[in-house]
C-alpha cells in the first residue's frame with residue numbers, strides 16, 4: 364500500500380499529474396475539492412454548510428475536510444493506497460493527516476512537490492480559458508481552441524475565470540508560499556519530500572515525476 368500527497372501551487376498541474384499517477388499505479392486519486400463538490404451536489408448537511416462558506420468566499424473548515432476525508436478512506440477502493448490532492452495545505456492539516464493515517468495503521472509514502480516558478484504560474488494561469496459548458500480548459504498560447512473563444516468539444520463559450528488575472532494570481536501565490544513553506548520543511552524533516560521540476564510540458568513533467576518517485580522508492 365502506498366499513500367502520496369501532492370503539493371503544488373495553483374496552475375502547477377498537480378490535479379492532472381495526480382490523475383495520471385493514480386492510473387499508472389492503480390491507486391485512488393482523492394481530490395478534496397471533488398469531495399466538497401460531490402457533497403454539495405448531494406445537498407447533505409455538510410455540503411450545505413460548506414456551500415454557505417464558499418458563497419462567502421471562505422473555505423471549508425479543517426473539521427469538515429477531515430470528516431470528508433475519513434469517510435472517503437473507509438470505502439474499499441481506498442484499500443490499495445491513495446494520492447491526496449488539495450490536502451494538506453497548512454501545517455495543522457498536516458497533523459490531521461498524520462493522525463488519520465496513524466489511526467489506520469498506515470504511513471505516508473512520500474509528499475510530492477511539483478515545483479513551478481511564479482513567473483511560469485502567472486503565464487500559465489493568465490492564459491487559461493475554461494468552457495462555460497463542459498469545463499474543459501484551454502490555454503491561449505499552449506493549448507488554444509481551434510476557433511477563438513469556442514470549445515472544440517462542445518461548442519460552448521470559453522471564458523477566463525475572474526481570479527485568473529495577474530494581480531489575483533500574485534496574491535494567490537503569496538498565500539500559497541506562506542502556507543506551503545512550513546509544510547515542505549515538515550516533510551523534508553520527515554525525509555518524505557520528493558521535489559519534481561514541473562516547469563515543462565506535460566509529458567516531460569510526467570517523466571520527471573515518475574523518475575523522481577522511482578528513485579525515492581529505490582526502484
Ligand SMILES: [Zn+2]
Nearest residue numbers: 494497514517
Ligand atoms: Zn465545452
